Amino acid sequence: MTAWYLVIALLLLLANGFFVGAEFALLASRRTKLETIAAEGSTGAVNAIKSIRELNFMLAGVQLGITMASLGLGYVGEPAVAQVIENVIEGFVKLPSGLLHGISLVVALTIVVFLHMVMGEMAPKNMAIAEPEKAAIRLSVPLRLYANIFRPFINLLNSLAIWVTSRFGVDATTERLSAHTVEEIGAMVQASAKGGAIDRFEERLLSGAVELGERDAGAAMVPRTELSALPYTATPAEIEATVVRSGHSRIPIHQEDLDNILGFFHAKDLLQVAPEDRDRPLPADLIRRMLVVPESRKLRPLLIDMRRQRIHAALVIDEHGGTAGIVTLEDLIEELVGEIRDEHDVSEMGIQRLDGGRFLVPGSLRIDEAESLLDVDLPEGEYETIAGFLMDELGRIPKRRDSVDHNSWRLRVRSMHRRRVVQILIEPLASDSPPTPSGE
Known part of the structure; x- marks a missing residue:
């Protein structure tokens, strides 16, 4: 009988891992990628998309499966393992039955919890997160079969859960939204660039496309x-x-x-x-x-x-x-x-690279272009050009030889045309040089 209990415990452990893997696969999968695979004729991808479309229901079913498997594992597995440990200990040393039973229970509980956490929780989670779409495709068919069998009971529990959350003013969604705002897409592009998934040009191209609708x-x-x-x-x-x-x-x-x-x-x-x-x-x-x-x-x-x-x-x-x-x-x-330069354009939008790490740039140079081309870190504000940045920092229309220090750079007005800043000299600050007063 103990052997059968151990087999049942192993099956419950696998079931727990199945539900945990399915949960993380559904949450981490990208629907757009699944739709591409489904268009190629993958039945698993089609079922995975259906599951994501009713994510609230499917997650409720997964949670039910995890709960039942975990409770069953504790109910069946712990006594079965304890019995095996008792038999092993009795073969080596004679102990009072009460002490022997207590030791066996503690060791059995430790083993079951360890296996449950590692094999039933963490390993399936890591595998699903590593390749979520692949995991969703492989697990979607049996998962939907299980969900359809227990659909009435899952719907009942899910409805009760939604009612409870609504009492706290939370509107539980029944489907994970696949659409993203402009800000979210921009953040994803920046994250992809920082992670090395796309290069600087691709980042600029994608960011420009996203922001095109916002610029005037x-x-x-x-x-x-x-x-x-x-x-x-x-x-x-x-x-x-x-x-x-x-x-x-x-x-x-x-x-x-x-x-x-x-x-x-x-x-x-x-x-x-x-x-x-x-x-x-x-x-x-x-x-x-x-x-x-x-x-x-x-x-x-x-x-x-x-x-x-x-x-x-x-x-x-x-x-x-x-x-x-x-x-x-x-x-x-x-x-x-970004800037398109032909044979008639001034090299690098009028940027001149001087000795000592200095740059001579036009006042009309945009903040983001300066950061991109010169690696100059300038803050965002109610301005779009370096001349606007200087005007904001000075609090007035700049004059020739006015300067502003920012981080490790000094920006100095080199030339003016009436009240327009024509050229700005950007030079690195010496680590021990004192700040230069404005308008020197």
């Missing part, structure tokens, strides 16, 4: 102060000179002032101008149309509009109807993949 045209545009615009009376020769000087292929064309922009001229259209017309006013039919959008226009719908209308530039207007800047298709792509 005002954040991606070339601001009004940096536009290389010409009046509509400009000649092709003047446009060519502006293209060469600015490095921009799209030149805004305005009438009277920048608040009345008619469109833009593309550098490649210079090829359509006859040599004898180079010094005559620009032909009106070469001025390309632009979309007109507010600063608050989100980039994702703006990108869709550009593709649908086949217009690769948009005029961004402020709340008063004036020109705030211009955003191009290239600007939107750069929001996804």
Whole structure:
């Protein structure tokens, strides 16, 4: 009889491990991965997806199975093991029956608890977490068979549990949500990058795609102060000179002032101008149309509009109807993949690497681009550029030679144009150098 009890105890131990493994497999599995496997014809994946869709019910069934297996193991296994230990001890030494029984019970309890924890709990948990989808596929068919057999009893217990939790103001969900918010996806991308699952470029690409719907045209545009615009009376020769000087292929064309922009001229259209017309006013039919959008226009719908209308530039207007800047298709792509540089662009967005670990950068350099390209750690705030960071730190419009120290770096205004910061010198601070006062 003891042998049969030991066999039953072993089966209960395996059953406990089965339910524990199934529980962690369901919780750790990614439904998207299971759906891919199910599309290939895996019955186990289909059953695993069904289980995840009614996760609350399945977990209730798993908990019932764990509880029953654990109680049964204690009820059957502990006395059976104690009997075996008694027989072994009696073969070596004669002890009073009361003492012998007590020792056997303590040793048996220790063995059963050890096996229950290691073989019935921890090992199945580790195996399921290591390969959750594979475990879910293998365990889903017998798990659903068990759940369907005991469905009425499981539903009863689950309903009682939901009623109890509702008394505490908790709304128990019946299905694990597979959707994630933008913030959650962004956090997963960062975690994947830190863990080495994706490289820096992939992180930037994924983060840019996630954040594209959150950014607006005002954040991606070339601001009004940096536009290389010409009046509509400009000649092709003047446009060519502006293209060469600015490095921009799209030149805004305005009438009277920048608040009345008619469109833009593309550098490649210079090829359509006859040599004898180079010094005559620009032909009106070469001025390309632009979309007109507010600063608050989100980039994702703006990108869709550009593709649908086949217009690769948009005029961004402020709340008063004036020109705030211009955003191009290239600007939107750069929001996804980072700065795109061609043979006409200044190397590294105008960044000059100097001796002594110093950098000379434009004031328009975005905070995240500075951190990415220069490994400069700057805090987040109500600004998007290094010039904005300096202005926030100083509490006023910067002046030439103003400086701000942050961590191990000193940021010094190198040049200004009116009230706009043109260039900033970033240099490492010597460990023993005293802070430099602002405006020295």
